[in-house]
Structure formats: C-alpha cells, structure tokens
Amino acid sequence: MSLKSIRINNSLLKGIDLPSLWLRERLSGDQFIDPNNLQRLYEPSLLDENLMIDDYSINDNFLRIKFSDGIKGKINIDDLYQEINSIDVIPKKKIWNKSDTLQLFDDNKIFENSHNLTQMLKTFYEYGYVIIENTQAIENEVLSFAEKIGPVRTTNWGKLFNVVSKPNPNDLAYTALELKSHSDNPYRKPVPGIQLLHCIANESIGGDSSLVDGFSVAEYLKKNNKEFYDILTKTNVNFKFTDIDVILENKSKLIELNDDGEFKQISFSGRLDYVPLLEEDKLKTFYRARKCMYELCNSDQFKIKFRLSQGMIAMFDNLRTLHGRTKFDPNTGFRHLQGCYIDHDSTEGKLRRLLK
Numbered sequence: 446m447s448l449k450s451i452r453i454n455n456s457l458l459k460g461i462d463l464p465s466l467w468l469r470e471r472l473s474g475d476q477f478i479d480p481n482n483l484q485r486l487y488e489p490s491l492l493d494e495n496l497m498i499d500d501y502s503i504n505d506n507f508l509r510i511k512f513s514d515g516i517k518g519k520i521n522i523d524d525l526y527q528e529i530n531s532i533d534v535i536p537k538k539k540i541w542n543k544s545d546t547l548q549l550f551d552d553n554k555i556f557e558n559s560h561n562l563t564q565m566l567k568t569f570y571e572y573g574y575v576i577i578e579n580t581q582a583i584e585n586e587v588l589s590f591a592e593k594i595g596p597v598r599t600t601n602w603g604k605l606f607n608v609v610s611k612p613n614p615n616d617l618a619y620t621a622l623e624l625k626s627h628s629d630n631p632y633r634k635p636v637p638g639i640q641l642l643h644c645i646a647n648e649s650i651g652g653d654s655s656l657v658d659g660f661s662v663a664e665y666l667k668k669n670n671k672e673f674y675d676i677l678t679k680t681n682v683n684f685k686f687t688d689i690d691v692i693l694e695n696k697s698k699l700i701e702l703n704d705d706g707e708f709k710q711i712s713f714s715g716r717l718d719y720v721p722l723l724e725e726d727k728l729k730t731f732y733r734a735r736k737c738m739y740e741l742c743n744s745d746q747f748k749i750k751f752r753l754s755q756g757m758i759a760m761f762d763n764l765r766t767l768h769g770r771t772k773f774d775p776n777t778g779f780r781h782l783q784g785c786y787i788d789h790d791s792t793e794g795k796l797r798r799l800l801k
C-alpha cells in the first residue's frame with residue numbers, strides 16, 4: 446500500500462483523516478524522542494513533504510506504521526485522541542455569581558498531601574479564585590505561600606507590595622478609599638496572571654472585600670446586550686500607570702477573546718484607562734457599554750462579599766476575577782495587607798504535573 450493518510454475505524458478516532466507527515470512527527474520511542482525530556486531528537490521540518498504510509502496495523506491501542514522513508518514506529522491511540530480533541534487535565538471554568546458559596550481552604554491542610562493541593566488548584570482554575578484560611582498573620586508569609594505554587598513575579602515594586610493607608614501614595618490602593626471592582630496592573634506586559642492578597646491585620650471599620658467573576662459579567666453582556674459586548678470586545682483601551690521612575694502602558698480590550706471567540710481576559714480599572722478617540726457615535730456607545738460593565742461588576746448580582754480577616758489569603762486569577770474593597774476608617778484600627786503576583790504558566794504547570 447501507499448497512502449497519504451489513514452482513517453482509523455475505532456470508536457475514538459473514526460472518520461478523522463490522519464495525514465502521513467503529521468503521524469510521522471508523533472512516533473514514540475527512544476529513536477525519535479529523548480526519554481529524559483520527551484523532546485524530539487530530529488528536525489521535523491526536514492521530513493519529506495511527500496512522505497507516504499507503506500503499511501500500518503492497530504493492536505493493543507497502538508497504531509504501528511511503516512513510512513516510505515523506511516522508518517517504522519508506533520503511536521498510542523489515546524494520546525492521538527486527546528491531542529485531536531484538545532482534552533486538557535486543567536478543569537473547565539465554572540462561571541459563578543454572588544449566590545455561589547465562597548471557595549475556602551485551610552492552609553494547615555493544603556500542603557499535607559498532594560491530593561489536597563490538587564483540590565485547591567483545581568478549584569482555583571474552575572472558579573478563578575480561592576480563599577485560604579489559617580495562614581500565619583506575619584510579614585512575608587504571602588511569599589512563603591506563593592513560592593510553594595509557583596515562583597513569584599518580581600515587578601518594579603519588588604516581590605511584594607504592602608497595602609496600607611499612607612500619605613502621598615503612588616496608587617489609590619494605598620489610601621483608605623473604596624476600590625471598586627478592578628483588575629490589577631492592566632498596564633503591565635504581560636498583565637500579572639495570579640494575584641495573592643494576604644491579611645496581616647484588618648481591625649478598621651470598613652475594608653471589606655469583594656470578588657466578581659468577570660467572565661460571568663462578559664457572558665451576561667453577550668446574552669443581553671450584543672451592541673455593548675461587541676464594542677467592549679473590539680476596542681483597545683490604553684492602561685497607564687505613572688510613577689516617579691517609570692511610566693507603564695499596555696493596550697487591551699475590556700473583554701478580550703481568544704481565536705475561538707472564548708473569554709480570554711478581562712481588564713477593568715476605571716482609575717487607569719484611556720479610551721481611544723473613536724468617532725462620535727462609537728465613542729458614545731463605548732462609554733455606555735463601559736458604564737454598563739462597571740455597573741454589572743459592582744452590582745450585588747455578581748459580587749461575592751466577604752471580610753478578609755487576619756490570616757486569610759485571597760488568591761485570584763487577575764485575568765478573570767475582579768476584586769475590590771469598601772472604604773475603611775484608619776482611625777478605628779490598623780489594616781495591613783501584603784500582596785504578590787505569580788505567572789499562570791508555573792501554577793498551571795504544577796497542577797498539570799499533579800494530575801498526570
């Protein structure tokens with residue numbers, strides 16, 4: 446036989462054409478793949494583009510193939526199925542609103558065994574946040590916690606930031622003002638993926654926390670106001686942070702979609718956004734759409750409200766989950782949070798390793 450592609454007639458792969466070159470790149474075995482690092486030992490770009498399949502058989506869930514360049518090898522059919530169907534071990538997102546219960550975990554249990562850590566990370570990827578209780582309410586504890594699930598991202602502020610009310614702050618977070626639902630640092634490239642906020646003290650009156658599933662808000666807009674949804678997913682807004690020694694800028698849509706039209710990232714920060722000078726009608730629509738998104742993000746329909754008390758950590762996906770706090774009165778007691786960021790790749794990679 447001499448075939449350009451094959452079709453496998455089993456329940457997993459029936460009806461799908463598998464081209465010869467594509468299969469050739471997927472041969473397993475030490476001759477093709479380094480067993481230590483699972484990387485390819487040859488250059489796939491140099492394979493013959495007219496490569497044919499001379500013979501093949503299926504046995505014990507393996508596809509065995511002889512190619513026209515004389516190479517023989519085998520491929521696991523389950524691996525093919527998972528790759529073709531983009532089956533990932535990272536759990537699917539669960540969209541939530543205020544009526545969902547708070548996802549709470551106990552710091553004393555999470556690192557007791559890999560099952561508990563896996564549960565915490567799975568929940569984090571499903572809901573876009575978790576709340577950790579019973580951590581030590583001491584400085585730098587947020588770094589000790591974060592370093593266990595992924596290296597901390599250092600920014601121009603260093604590894605961590607202190608959220609305390611202080612005079613002449615370089616950010617409104619460091620006042621006692623209310624912070625409406627927002628994403629952190631949308632002006633960075635890339636925007637920090639995971640944020641942790643650790644409460645060392647919260648003795649003031651006020652200073653309660655809230656979280657909002659930005660994807661839930663986006664889904665609501667998609668269903669209920671297509672005009673607003675369209676302009677929010679198409680307009681690039683400039684986010685800008687001005688400090689003494691840096692000016693950080695990054696453009697993004699308030700609702701960013703991936704190539705498949707799925708929600709990829711929410712960027713919302715009314716303190717820092719600069720809307721482009723669109724033509725009059727479009728600008729009007731954009732402003733109405735942003736106001737609507739602001740109202741939804743701050744409404745009781747979407748907001749989970751809770752108090753981040755001493756020893757608690759809020760860990761959230763800063764590309765999906767918005768956060769905020771009510772104003773507080775620093776004269777009634779001390780309030781001190783410490784925060785840091787982690788990139789998604791390391792934490793997601795940790796979970797993938799735990800699940801495989």
Ligand code: OGA
Nearest residue numbers: 608618624629654769770
């Ligand atoms: C921040 C922030 C929330 C809080 O520092 O970015 O949103 O509860 N703080 O103070």
Ligand code: ZN
Nearest residue numbers: 618628629768
């Ligand atoms: Zn913030």
